[in-house]
Amino acid sequence: MKKSRLGTALAVLGFTVAIYATVVGSAVAASSPVGVASATAAASTGDASIAAPPAPQGAFINRPTIAMDQYTALKSASPALPARNVAKTPAGPNTVTLRAGFNGITQASTGWFPSDSNGVTGGPYLASVTNDHLTTYNQSGGQLTDRTLNSVAGYAGASLFYPRILYDANWRRFVVTADAFQESATVQYQVIMISRTANPGGAYITYLVNSRQFCGGTSPFWDYPQVGQTQDAIVFTGNCFNSAGEQPLAFGIAKSVLYNGQGFSVPVFGFPGNGTVTPANVYDNRPTNVLISTAQHMIRFQDPQAGFYAGITSNDVITGFQAFALPRNAGQLGCAAASCTLDSGDGRFVNDSSQFGDQLWNVAVYGFNGSAGSFATPYWGQFSIAGHNTVQKGAAVTSSCSDDFNASLVTSTAGKMWLNYNSTNPNGSSCGGTFVKQMEAGRTAATAAGALDNITNVFTSPAELTGDFDANFGTQRWGDTSSVSLQNANAAWTFNQSVASSSNWGTRWERLTQ
Numbered sequence: 001m002k003k004s005r006l007g008t009a010l011a012v013l014g015f016t017v018a019i020y021a022t023v024v025g026s027a028v029a030a031s032s033p034v035g036v037a038s039a040t041a042a043a044s045t046g047d048a049s050i051a052a053p054p055a056p057q058g059a060f061i062n063r064p065t066i067a068m069d070q071y072t073a074l075k076s077a078s079p080a081l082p083a084r085n086v087a088k089t090p091a092g093p094n095t096v097t098l099r100a101g102f103n104g105i106t107q108a109s110t111g112w113f114p115s116d117s118n119g120v121t122g123g124p125y126l127a128s129v130t131n132d133h134l135t136t137y138n139q140s141g142g143q144l145t146d147r148t149l150n151s152v153a154g155y156a157g158a159s160l161f162y163p164r165i166l167y168d169a170n171w172r173r174f175v176v177t178a179d180a181f182q183e184s185a186t187v188q189y190q191v192i193m194i195s196r197t198a199n200p201g202g203a204y205i206t207y208l209v210n211s212r213q214f215c216g217g218t219s220p221f222w223d224y225p226q227v228g229q230t231q232d233a234i235v236f237t238g239n240c241f242n243s244a245g246e247q248p249l250a251f252g253i254a255k256s257v258l259y260n261g262q263g264f265s266v267p268v269f270g271f272p273g274n275g276t277v278t279p280a281n282v283y284d285n286r287p288t289n290v291l292i293s294t295a296q297h298m299i300r301f302q303d304p305q306a307g308f309y310a311g312i313t314s315n316d317v318i319t320g321f322q323a324f325a326l327p328r329n330a331g332q333l334g335c336a337a338a339s340c341t342l343d344s345g346d347g348r349f350v351n352d353s354s355q356f357g358d359q360l361w362n363v364a365v366y367g368f369n370g371s372a373g374s375f376a377t378p379y380w381g382q383f384s385i386a387g388h389n390t391v392q393k394g395a396a397v398t399s400s401c402s403d404d405f406n407a408s409l410v411t412s413t414a415g416k417m418w419l420n421y422n423s424t425n426p427n428g429s430s431c432g433g434t435f436v437k438q439m440e441a442g443r444t445a446a447t448a449a450g451a452l453d454n455i456t457n458v459f460t461s462p463a464e465l466t467g468d469f470d471a472n473f474g475t476q477r478w479g480d481t482s483s484v485s486l487q488n489a490n491a492a493w494t495f496n497q498s499v500a501s502s503s504n505w506g507t508r509w510e511r512l513t514q
Contacts, residue, residue, distance in 0.1 A: 033267035035214030037236075037251045039207040041261035044154030044193070046203045052132040052148045052159045055112075056181055060472050061161050062114065062480045063223055064346040065239060065246050065275040065294060071346060072474055074326050074372060089397045089441070095453040095514045096418065096442035099491070102141035104128055104507035106500045109146065112161070113468040114477035115505045118351070119495030120174070120485040122167030126509060127174055127200040128495055129163035134176060136201040141509065145201035149178050153191050153206045157183050160191060164227045165200075166234075166281065166352070167485065172198035173259060175234055177227050179211075186212050188222050190238065194258050205261045214249060214268040217242030228279025228289055228352045234258060235279040235289045235301060240270075248277040250291060250301060269312055271299060276348040278362065280355035283413055288313070290360050290385055294348045296321055298360070298388045318383055320390035325367035327376035329475050330403035331426025333433035334464040342424070342436070342465065343475045344376040344405040350481040351408035358385050361411040363419060365404070368397075378407035378421050394450040396441055398423040398457075401431035404439070410484040410492055415445030416514050419452065420484045420494035436461040438496050438508050458510050459498060467503025479505070490514055 064071040105128065107113060112131035119128035125144075126137040134152050136144045149160040163178035174195040182188040192207040211222035215238075225238040237250040251268040258264075271277055275294025279301075282289055291299040300313045329341035345365055353362040360383040367374035381393040396419055398404050407421035419441040427433040438459040441452045470477045479497035486492050491513045500506030 032269070034249065034270040035216075035268045036265055037209050037213055037268050038263070038265035039192075039209045040263040042154065042206045042208070043261070044152065044204045044206045046147065046152045046154070048151050048154055050148060050150040050154070050156050052150050053156065055159050055161070059181065061223060062116070063239070063241060063246075065348065066346065068472065075329050075475070089395065089452055089455050093453050095444055096440055096456055097513050098440070098456065098458050098510060099513050100141065100511040101458060102509050103498070103500070104137070104495070104509055105130055105133055105135045105146065106507070107505040108500070109133065113505060115479040115497045115507060116162050116481060117479045117495060117497050117507050118164050118481055118483050119493070119509065120165050120167045120483065121487050121493045122169065122174060122200070123172060123198050125200055126493060127165055128507060129165045129176060129178070130507065131161050131163070132159055134163070134200070137509070149176070149191075152176065152204055153193050155180070155191060155206065155208065157189070162224060162480075164225060166227050166229060168229060168255070170231060171255065171259060174200040175227060175229070176204070177225050177236060179222055179225055188212060188220070190222060190225055190236070192236075192258070205258070207258070211238075211240070215240035215242070217244055219243055224276060226278055226352065228281050230282040230287060230289050231285050232287060233289070237277045237279050237291065239276055247272050248274050248293065250277055250279070252289070252301065269301075271297070271315065278349040278351070278353060280353040280360060283354070283356040290353070290355055292318075292349050292353055292360065292362055292383075294324070294346070296324065298383065298385065300385070316388035318388055318390060320393070321381050321383070322366060322379040322393055322395075323370035325370045325372040325374065327365050327367045327405065328373050328403070330376055330405050330422075330424050331429070331433070332424045332464050333427055333435050335427045338474060339469055339476075340464065340466055341475050342405070342478045343473050344403065344478070345480065350406070351483050354409070354411040355385075356413050359383070359411075360385055361409060361417065363407045363409045365407055376403040376405040378404055378419065380409055380419060392449040394452060396421060396439070396452060396455060398437070398439055398455060399425060399431045401425045401429035406479055406482050406496065408482040408484050410486055412486060412489050414489050416490070417443045418484050418492040418494065418512055418514070420482055420496055422478070422482070422496060434460070435464060436499050438498060438510065440494060440510060440512055442512070442514055444514060459508050461499035461506070463499050463502050465499045465502065465505065468505065487511070
């Protein structure tokens with residue numbers, strides 16, 4: 001795609017910031033259903049050898065939630081920034097300790113990019129999903145199974161992309177969801193897979209939900225699904241793109257329905273102007289799953305415990321959080337052109353929030369200090385659900401030159417937080433260029449408000465990524481998500497993308513304790 005000139009880009013920048021200022025500046029009325037999601041269950045042994053059908057020519061997935069020409073203009077307007085006038089995040093008490101780490105699946109095994117890496121721990125297992133695989137490991141890093149998502153689902157109609165996975169510790173089930181490419185003008189499935197046992201390498205219950213039931217209009221495309229849970233239900237969100245633009249949607253299904261292979265028909269809700277809505281992983285018995293949006297809204301999605309989510313009880317602006325600003329793309333060692341920078345995303349919350357009591361925790365990557373086109377920087381926050389305000393917030397800065405991106409976090413009910421992200425120093429920076437690093441940070445309830453106890457480089461990739469150029473974005477595609485999963489009250493596993501070789505993304509697991 002031809003890049004816009006600087007003047008056009010700056011005009012677009014002002015237009016986009018104005019849109020978000022309007023959205024963030026006032027609350028949006030509670031939503032009404034925009035459609036229905038329905039499906040019946042099918043059994044899958046999970047061991048059929050179904051290869052992922054090839055992606056359509058020129059497939060365009062994981063779209064930004066602003067228009068693509070605006071997005072590329074904003075990114076191309078990023079100034080040359082050799083350094084920023086700030087030190088790295090100060091190191092505090094060394095509370096985060098690396099206990100184990102190992103490399104996971106690579107692009108050579110799947111043939112896809114971006115990786116869209118997402119992983120969880122549950123019982124004795126680790127399970128990761130990427131485009132287009134579900135791979136399981138033991139806690140020592142030994143690979144147990146590796147199957148295409150199509151095999152797990154028993155579905156051969158179209159290739160599956162952008163997968164997500166969560167673990168239900170109460171019922172010891174793994175929940176996997178992924179989009180399928182369109183089968184026709186009237187069929188594009190979101191596939192939901194429920195493990196039949198506590199083993200993610202076994203058989204699954206499969207649902208094929210036709211997104212055309214709720215994502216319609218001209219040239220519709222269902223993208224970027226996410227998944228969260230309460231004690232009673234599984235919550236799904238995604239982005240509906242069509243000729244009218246983009247709208248985030250959400251629906252919920254009772255666990256008693258999904259886990260027992262029953263059919264369902266549930267309302268789907270839309271939230272115009274919010275960008276992307278991200279569900280929470282709710283640790284207690286509260287029936288509300290609080291969604292958080294790119295536009296910094298807190299949306300209470302209420303479960304009446306009658307089979308599905310059927311009410312939006314509030315849609316409130318979050319006050320006091322870091323100002324939204326689109327980050328620049330990340331540089332890397334050896335990279336002297338825009339085509340080899342790494343896409344750093346559009347400021348959405350990329351993984352499920354931690355929710356318990358009145359607390360909601362999550363992290364988003366913005367331009368540094370509210371400056372659009374500036375260094376990619378993770379900003380994390382603890383939010384009050386009752387007051388829909390920011391209790392505390394902070395940033396993770398690896399160095400004065402670093403781009404820090406693809407961030408996720410998890411928080412325990414004891415107040416321990418683990419933060420996981422990628423980092424690079426751009427080629428030619430005063431800090432010295434670096435290949436992509438995996439960084440970990442943490443804090444406890446005793447840590448000063450807004451602070452992190454320490455930031456640790458646990459793994460550094462051995463090469464520059466040059467083989468995953470996407471003409472839609474004009475950059476190297478990165479993983480679009482990362483994840484952190486609690487093993488217990490004192491330990492967590494992080495999962496993120498790395499670079500295995502110049503034309504081969506990798507993945508990396510790390511076990512951390514506090």
